[in-house]
Amino acid sequence: MDKVFIRGASVHATGTIALVYKTGTWRVHDPVVDNSKCIGCKICSQYCPDDCIVRLDVDKSAPADTPRIEIDMEYCKGCGICAHECPKGAIQMVVCEA
Amino acid sequence: MEMFLSGNQCIAHGAKLARVEVISAYPITPATPASEELYEMVTRGELDAEIVNAESELGAMGICAGAAAGGCRTFSCTCSQGFALMREMLWAASGMALPVVLALTSREIGIPQGLLSDHSDALSERDASYLQFFAEDGQEIIDSLIMAYKISEDGKVLLPSLVISEGHRMSHSFETVDVPEQEQVDKLLPKYNPKHVLVDPNYPITGGTPVMSQYPWFKMQQCQAMQDAKQVIKDVCKEYAEIFGRHYDLVEAYKTEDADVIMVSLGSTVGIIREKVDEYREKGIKVGLLKLRVFRPFPEDEVREALFNAKKVLVIERAPSPGSLYGIACIEVKAALQKSQAAISNIIVSGKDIDGEDIDEIFESWMSREDEFAEWYKMQYDERAATMSGYDTYQKLLNGEKVERELIEEGEGCLSKGCASCAGCLSFGAIRKFLSVFGKDTVAVLNGGCLGTCATLFPLTAWKIPSFFYTYSNAGATISGMEVAMKLKGIDAHLIEVAGDGAIFDIGLQTFSAALERGHRIIYLCYDNQAYMNTGIQSSGSTPYGARTKTAPKGKPIRVKNIAQIAAAHGDVYIATASPAYPDDLLKKAKKAKSLNKPSFIHVICPCPPGWEYDPALGVEIARLGVETGAVVLYEYENGEVTVNKVPKKRKPVEEYLMKQGRFSHLTKAQISQIQEEVDREFARLISGRL
Incomplete structure (x- = not known):
């Protein structure tokens, strides 16, 4: 490399912010899912402003406490919208351990 | 009175x-x-002034120029791009001999946009006929501002002034300053009472008449006023010293009389160099310092007198002049010293922070050299950043090699995780949702605002589609040019302008309007958080009546601008409102906009936890209450008809929506009733099909 940057501060790569900004470190409250209450309705995932929740592909006949959602803790900022919007009260916001 | 103030507070106290x-x-x-x-000073009753919220810096400067012509003492503050946008009115105000005073907290000017202090914004306007005072610390900011009014308003000068400090380095640093007493300032600075330009129905004048061959004469007069200002500055400084005991001049020559080598600088760097001069003197080095306090008018005589007999001169400065080997200050110093034998060298630091160790390094290197040089100081190249920015890919592209880039499919999302938006930011939530119906054939343009600053910071980007971050006032223009280019190149792409309420309602309205008028196939996605949230919660054209912001501490006294009516006035435009609480409705409207062969304007009202003052967890609930109360109406507008998409069975009282937000907590019952009436009226109109 000839010790130059690409002019105009252009970035010829995509999504590089996710490699450096692990926004999960901001969290002061962790979302904790009670799998026995979660029905996999997807409301939490559609409201998560950081796209951190995915609904897992779980068969309806699966045992009640099978995890039905997965939260990406590497990026979840702990805003608590998921817990507040959950119709079953299946997510609790718990103070992070130091 | 001694006070502990930041540089910005010093600016406010000086103006007050x-x-x-x-x-x-x-x-x-x-x-x-x-x-x-x-x-805040005006709200607390400490200052009797009229504050006018401008829609842009150009507007702010125009308001100041108009008010100055109307006989008022005026003030504005800005920096960087904002100052650049003022340019047309800067020249108009100085040409009209209006003594407007501006405080400039200088900042690196884009592109790339930076946040530290490079003096290019100020010094690139050195020919706009503004007196330029470079302050070294908070004390000098206050003193210079007070003196600037006295000097600018002097009948021999009648030119505007810039009092320049440094962004963040000074603006956000606190120090103890002696704030002058008002009665003493009043003695120095009488009321502004212009005779040359005055708006007065009883005394008609025609201001700013165009000229033909006489232009050079007017320009010559302006240049003469600038020269005459030197003596006025000296006189005012003398008077100031007599009252306040602090001495200022055009320059400060510090231990230059017997100096062999002299460093020259301006702004905050001066303070560091002064300490170092004392230190080097103790070691027996005959070194001095020349502080360029006033840059316009440039004090040639004083510079020559201080530097002429030195063997070596080193100008350490922040503003390069692309195309010249030397920085702007050095060019001036060289011109003043053309007959001197001194070897004049130049170190350019641009926005870099400089401390004592840097001065040691610069000084040591300079002392070991006999040649004249112009160099950038200790430029740090970040190999990791370059690699991350895709430099290797770029090289392949330049070499004509085949480059395979990872492209997204529809539904994957155009933004990656890791954005620095606040926890619970529903603007980002809405933007992500909206963009999810678009795939790789999409180009995004953004202008200032939270999205630009939270999704990108070189070499980091959250974008997975082409995106361009242009200046704030350009919400419609740059993307119009791109749309034309895409057509010419035969590329079928969706163009999305993702702009905040500031960029659409206020500073970018002109370019937004022109783009709609031309009818480019562009989707305008306005993430409206109802104030300037990126700069820290100031009122915008979209801030609702009664909402408290930093620029409306008692609540905004005026109603919100009806942007949909403005957009509709341009003819065939698809207009829709949306809310992050109703993602399916938002997606439906995104898909509709995507399918159309005409401009679309999608206006999403997004709760903002810090700006609306609520617990981030409540964001969706508040957005939903907005719709359930009718404060936010979800509708589509096409072919002259409004269709309301969500009609609450029974609208809840708007108070329920307002009282969840701290920004409305101060409202009286009467104000809430007034808002309810307004909401009822708006809702009735929209439900009847009228925009």
Whole structure:
């Protein structure tokens, strides 16, 4: 490399912010899912402003406490919208351990 | 009185002591806290001034120029891009001989946009006929501002002034300053009472008449006034010293009389060099310092007198002049010293922070050399950043090699995780959702605002589609050019302008309007958080009546601008409102906009936890309440008809929506009733099919 940057501060790569900004470190409250209450309705995932929740592909006949959602803790900022919007009260916001 | 103030607070105190009558500014980091402080002073009744919220810096400067012509003492503060946008009115105000005073917290000017202090914004306007005072510390900011009014308003001068400090480095640093007493300032600075330009129905004048061959004469007069200002500055400094005991001049020559080598600088770097001069003197080095306090008018005589007999001169400065080997200050110093034998060298630091160790390094290297040089100081190249920015890919592209880039499919999302938006930011939530119906054939343009600053920071980007971050006032223009280019190149792409309420309602309205009028196939996605949230919560054209912001500490006294009616006035435009609480409705409207062969304007009202003052967890609930109360109406507008998409069975009282937000907590019952009436009226109109 000839010790130059690409002019105009252009970035010829995509999504590089996710490699450096692990926004999960901001969290002061962790979302904790009670799998026995979660029905996999997807409301939490559609409201998560950081796209951190995915609904897992779980068969309806699966045992009640099978995890039905997965939260990406590497990026979840702990805003608590998921817990507040959950119709079953299946997510609790718990103070992070130091 | 001794006070512990930031640089921005010093600016506010200086303006207050000068008893400014009209203040107009536009939010820009890092200058904004100065105007916010003035808003608070006016709200507390400490300053009797009229504050006019401008829609842009160009507007702010125009308001100041108009008010100055109307006989008022005026003030504005800005920096960087904002100052650049003022340019047309800068020249108009100086040409009209209006003594407007501006505080400039200088900041690196884009592109790339930076936040530290490079003096290019100020010094690139050195020919705009503005007196330029470079302050070294907070004390000098206050003193220079007060003196600037006295000098600018002097009948021999009648030119505007710039008092320049440094962004973040000074604007956000606190120090103890001696704030002058008002009665003493009043003695120095009488009321502004212009005779040359005055709006007065009883005394008609025609101002600013165009000229033909006489132009050079007017310009010559302006240049003469600038030269005459030197003596006025000296006189005012003398008077100031007599009252306040602090001495200023055009320059400060520090231990230069017997110096063999002299460093020259301006702004905050001067303080560091002064300490170092004392230190080097103790070691027996005959070194001195020349501080360029006033850059316009340039004090040639004083510079020559201080530097002429030195063997070596080193100008350490922040503003390069592309195309010249030397920085702007060095060019001036060289011109003043053309007959001197001194070897004049130049170190350019641009926005880099400089401390004592840097001065040691610069000084040591300079002393070991006999040649004349012009160099950039200790440029740090970040190999990791370059690699991350895709430099290797770029090289392949330049070499004509085949480059395979990872492209997204529809539904994957155009933004990656890791954005620095606040926890619970529903603007980002809405933007992500909206963009999810688009795939790789999409180009995004953004202009200032939270999205630009939270999704990108070189070499980091959250974008997975082409995206361009242009300046704030350009919400419609740059993307119009791109749309034309895409057509010419035969590329079928969706063009999305993702702009905040500031960029659409206020500073970018002109370009937004022109783009709609031309009918480009562009989707305008306005993430409207109802104030300038990126600069720290100042009122915008979209801030609702009664909402508290930093520039409306008692609540905004005027109603929100009806942007949909403005957009509709342009003819065939698809207009829709949306809410992050109703993602399916938002997706439906995104898909509709995507399918159309005409401009679309999608207006999403997004709760903002810090700006609306609520617990981030409640964001969706508040957005939903907005719709359930009718404060936010979800509708589509096409072919002259409004269709309301969500009609609450029974609308809840708007109070339920307002009282969840701290920004409305101060409202009286009467105000809430007034808002309810307005909401009822708007809702009735929309439900009847009228926009």
